[in-house]
Amino acid sequence: MKHSTKLDVDLFENLKLELRRGCLIVAVLAQLRQEHYGYTLRKALYDLGLAIDEGTLYPLLRRLETQGLLASEWREENKRNKRFYRLSLQGELILQQLLQEWQTINASLERILQEA
Amino acid sequence: MELLDRYLQAVRFWLPRMQQDDIIAELGDDLRSQIEEREASLGHPLNEDELVALLQQAGHPMRVAGRYLPKQSLIGPALFPLYQFVLKAVAFGYLAPWIFVWGGMMIFMPSYRASHSGMALLGTWANFWSLVFMLFGAITVVFALLERFQARIIWLNTWDPRKLPRVARRKDRVSRVESVFGLAFSILYIAWWLTLPRYGHVIFGPIAGFFSLNPALRAWYLPVLVPVCIVMLQQCVNLVRPQWQWLRAAALLLSHSIALFIFISVSKIHPHLISAGNANLDTQHAQALAAMNQVLSWIIMCIIAGICIGLIVHAYQTVRELRRMANGPGNGAALPASQTL
Numbered sequence: 001m002k003h004s005t006k007l008d009v010d011l012f013e014n015l016k017l018e019l020r021r022g023c024l025i026v027a028v029l030a031q032l033r034q035e036h037y038g039y040t041l042r043k044a045l046y047d048l049g050l051a052i053d054e055g056t057l058y059p060l061l062r063r064l065e066t067q068g069l070l071a072s073e074w075r076e077e078n079k080r081n082k083r084f085y086r087l088s089l090q091g092e093l094i095l096q097q098l099l100q101e102w103q104t105i106n107a108s109l110e111r112i113l114q115e116a
Numbered sequence: 117m118e119l120l121d122r123y124l125q126a127v128r129f130w131l132p133r134m135q136q137d138d139i140i141a142e143l144g145d146d147l148r149s150q151i152e153e154r155e156a157s158l159g160h161p162l163n164e165d166e167l168v169a170l171l172q173q174a175g176h177p178m179r180v181a182g183r184y185l186p187k188q189s190l191i192g193p194a195l196f197p198l199y200q201f202v203l204k205a206v207a208f209g210y211l212a213p214w215i216f217v218w219g220g221m222m223i224f225m226p227s228y229r230a231s232h233s234g235m236a237l238l239g240t241w242a243n244f245w246s247l248v249f250m251l252f253g254a255i256t257v258v259f260a261l262l263e264r265f266q267a268r269i270i271w272l273n274t275w276d277p278r279k280l281p282r283v284a285r286r287k288d289r290v291s292r293v294e295s296v297f298g299l300a301f302s303i304l305y306i307a308w309w310l311t312l313p314r315y316g317h318v319i320f321g322p323i324a325g326f327f328s329l330n331p332a333l334r335a336w337y338l339p340v341l342v343p344v345c346i347v348m349l350q351q352c353v354n355l356v357r358p359q360w361q362w363l364r365a366a367a368l369l370l371s372h373s374i375a376l377f378i379f380i381s382v383s384k385i386h387p388h389l390i391s392a393g394n395a396n397l398d399t400q401h402a403q404a405l406a407a408m409n410q411v412l413s414w415i416i417m418c419i420i421a422g423i424c425i426g427l428i429v430h431a432y433q434t435v436r437e438l439r440r441m442a443n444g445p446g447n448g449a450a451l452p453a454s455q456t457l
Contacts, residue, residue, distance in 0.1 A: 038142060039149040054146050055175045058139070059183040074141075083142050 024052060026102055028060060029087060029095045032070060037082040061085055069094055119164065120147060123171050130181030139184055147174060191259045194266065199259045206251055208428070214244070216424045220380065289358040299351045302344050309341060327405060328392045332385045339378055343371035362437035369430040376423045379416055388412045 027050050031041060038058055045052055064070045069091035072083050087095065124144050128136050150170060155161055162170070174180060191199050218240070221228045232240055262269065350367030354360060382388075387409040391401070 037145075039146045042146070053173075053175075054143065055180045055183050058142060058146070062139075062184065080145055080148070081141060082145055 024050070024056070024060065025064070026095070026098050028052075028057070028064065029069060029091055029098070032085050032087045032091070033095075035084050035086040037077070037084050039082075041085065064091070119167050119171065120144070120151070123147075123174075123177060126177035127181050130178050131184060135184065143180070147171075189263075190256070191263050192266070195259055195263050199255070202255055202259075203252065206255065210251075211248060212428055213421070213425050216428060217421055218244075220376070220420070220424060225380075225384070287361070290354040290361055290364050292355055292358055295351045295354045295358070299348060299355075302348045302351065305344060306341055306348075313337075327389045327408070330385055330388055330390050333382065333388065336378055336382055339374075343375045343378075346371040346374070362434065362441055365430055365433040365437045369427065369434050372423050372427045372430055376420065376427060379420050379423060383413065383416045383420065386413075388416075 027045060028041070031044055031048075036044060038054070038061065041061075042052060042054065042057055061070065061072075065072055065085070069088055070085050071088045072085045074081050074083050076082070124140050124147075127143065128140050131139055147170070151162055151167070154166070154170065158166075222232065223229075346367055350363055353363055357363070387405070389405060389408055389412065391405065
């Protein structure tokens, strides 16, 4: 019984991870319509109810930048060098498409859940 | 902050050289910001334990660095099922029979056992494991190469659903036609075997006057029919109870086990052929007799190897049928998708 509970927890964690993965990308892109550096971005997302650890956020930011969706620059703030990120033009276009897709999925899910 | 610097150094070690400075500067800034915020909320500088807790929360340096690396796998999900299938085929089709035959020879052949004890035994197993690693290693390298050049593998991109195998329907009963024909064949075989002593000269032909079977083999003349009788019994029962599929698998397992015992016993009797009436043979006939005995030994060894493979197959089938029976009817039956949806 204990074993199956642990399996259930592991299964839930894996599924939650899969569900969050795509949502995090949309959230990060949306939040970076305003310029942020990593730490303030993380705090802003956390304050809005979406916690994301640094080990997940920074690799994601680098990947999105490599894909041309983000632009970044190093600047000094509070006597420390920080890397500031913002959405690129291409990122804005992709974000619009992703938001449309998300709304479609969300609407479908709501209909499915209402039927059930 | 020495702990933080040590942490960042450890993360740096696992990062790609070109990106080390960039990533470490950004990660370091984030961790320093976290420390400052924690210190502000606590109202005092972090002590060592508090800093350790914060770094532990950030994650092991190798894991943190790993998240910055591109996802890599030696064999990806597209080829992995095929890789697994090939490994299983090699393990069950080659390595398992090897162990089985080796075990049989160690148990039933004292001469082999005597010559393969002590260091020789270690040598045999060393060779076996070398073979295992070589085979699995070679297969892994081939699949890693396939994975690397997967985009160029034409058959993965240009495939035709019409060429896929037809839906396999698992039989839920032993066919009565199969049982009737099997029974008829078994009866014919027993009749042929029992009349063999009377018409044996027909088989041996012109050499019958020179050679005859070793009398010691006569002890096994009737026991040879035991496996056939077991299969006959199964065929009779399956005529009435065709749904007892486990019976066929179990009967074949039993008959193969007995056949293995008989053939191993027969293989120990040397020579298989002797000169007829203990007559003195000339050189030519003596050479022919030796050659025929050698060939017979090889044939018997091949039959033993075949029986061993059959034993593995029937053992697997028996376990599968018993499991299926334990799980209840209908479980595991392959149905077309159109019927399951």
